[in-house]
Amino acid sequence: MPLSPDLLAAVEAFAGRPTLLVATDFDGALAPLVPDPSDSRPVEGGMERLTELAALPGVTVSLVSGRALRDLAVLSGATPEMVLLGSHGAEDSRHREGLALTEAQQALLAALDDELATLVEDHPGAWVEHKPAGRVVHTRRMDPVAGPAALDAASALGARHTALVATPGKEVVELAVAHVGKGAALLGLAEDLGVDAVFYAGDDVTDEHGFAALAANDREERAARRLTVRVGDGETAAQHRVADEHELVEVFQALLDARR
Ligand SMILES: [Mg+2]
The missing domain is CATH 3.30.70.1020 (Trehalose-6-phosphate phosphatase related protein; domain 2)
Known part of the structure; x- marks a missing residue:
């Protein structure tokens, strides 16, 4: 299915901002759900498009997942310039010391x-x-x-x-026992990076916290410039929807085309 004209227009507007955070959930968004989570792999073209996006000036790419950081790094094959947020934001690839539990x-x-x-x-x-x-x-x-x-x-x-x-x-x-949540994690990363606009895609309940947090960002300009995409069906607070992982890759391609 071609992407909807609404979504393409939103991608164009988003890609025109000076600095961008392009973040996505992993399982069910970038990687199809499989019976054994250790078999999970990114959909064809997904990491390739994200790697190209991460190489563009002013663009930071992030994977945000409930998975442990180490799993996320291994299964995704993320490049070093990508920021990985694991355990719903409790783990951050920028902080190598990992988690300190009380x-x-x-x-x-x-x-x-x-x-x-x-x-x-x-x-x-x-x-x-x-x-x-x-x-x-x-x-x-x-x-x-x-x-x-x-x-x-x-x-x-x-x-x-x-x-x-x-x-x-x-x-x-x-x-x-320690929880950050995808919403707080996304807002924290956007703040640390000082980006003008945030893209987030996801397929699940935890991603809805991300969509809602970005919409309610105190930085109203940044909230207005967000682009949120629900992957698959189900009720959502996201602004747009795509059918599956393959269509999300098309969104990444559209972002690349618009940014270039
Ligand atoms: Mg998911």
Whole structure:
């Protein structure tokens, strides 16, 4: 499908600003969702277009993901000039020292591991991904009844520990002991870089925080110059929508053409 005239006009206007942050979610936006998250790879042409964008003057490219920073770096094949924000912004590739958890956060993580071991026994097929600041319960390999029950159990576990931040996604629930959120992470990066305008694309609940935060940015000029794109269906606060990862690559190409 060709991109809508509205979206192309928005890309033209966006690309004309002096300095840009072009940020995107990884899974479900840049990389098609797959049953085993470790098999995930960027869609054809995606990283190539982003690498070309990152090489243009005044453009910073960022990948913003719930994944651990190390996973995101390996699976995406991002170049060093790209800024990677992992663990929903709790990890930042510009800060090599990584995460420093408090003793209380470490103790909470240990308690969480004990409880998740029981959860996995009770819900066969669910599995737990370890991240530096939390754990993620995955149910993508489970059937349509058992999967949601396991996610409910994970959310209930999160609710019992008030210090945990539970973030539901597509067939996942993340339980984090340190949480920034994609919205705050995007605004923080835009502020650090001092860019005039921010592009963000994503496909999931957590990305909606990004869309909403960019719309409500205190820097009203920057908020007015945002360009937000929801990938796939579902209710959204984004300004535009594309059908899938392939169409997002077309948006990157349009950005490149307009910027050049
Ligand atoms: Mg996603």
